[in-house]
Amino acid sequence: MVEQPYHPRTNIVIVGNKQEYHMLYPLVHNDYFDILYVASVTPEHLLCASPALVCLSQHWVHTVQQVRHLFPYTPIIVALSQPSPRQEASLVTMLQQGADDVIASTCGREEWQARLRARLRQYPTPLLGMQSQDGMLTLTLAQREVVVGTRSILLSMKEHVLLYLLMRYAEQTLSSRFLLQTIWGVTYQKEVDYIRVYMSQVRRKLEERSDQPRYLETVSGIGYRFRQACISKSENS
Structure with a gap:
């Protein structure tokens, strides 16, 4: 008998190619999980899924850190299609970068289900949105x-991810490089001007006076900070 997870609505996102998705689906699926497929680690699509758990196929292990930065309180599982003793070093790296577990696709369905439930129990309910401490800004x-x-504000997909990250890490200073690599990927190194341009656009849309920002603060020489604490919105709140 399958034990019901703690979350009444549980989105599990599988990231991989179609073949990997069809291989993993029978292992992950049960009556309490909604299984969503994403072909690549695209922050805009992952955020819209509001995942309770992210399952990365073996070909996306290089994005573990990016996904962890995007979802600091969401379990991440890496599925290995062809495990071998020579992979020990890379397995250690995956875990160090934020993966919660590494499971071989050759493991049985019962083991997969048990380990998924164990990881879900360790984390809070999935995040649906956030609100600034003053109650005026909701995402x-x-x-x-x-x-x-x-006022309803229209943001582009990348502007939305940028604001999400600043609110998710509210009152913490985030470097331009952290924001760049979390939104665009780890291969982006020097394009920090992207963040400056997008931050300017978000400020113009959100702030009454962009020269005296209420929410989005520039920390000179480092990056940016959301100035207020934020309240997380979940199914239980």
């Missing part, structure tokens, strides 16, 4: 909505 993930006061 939702699946609907990709941003509201300031009574």
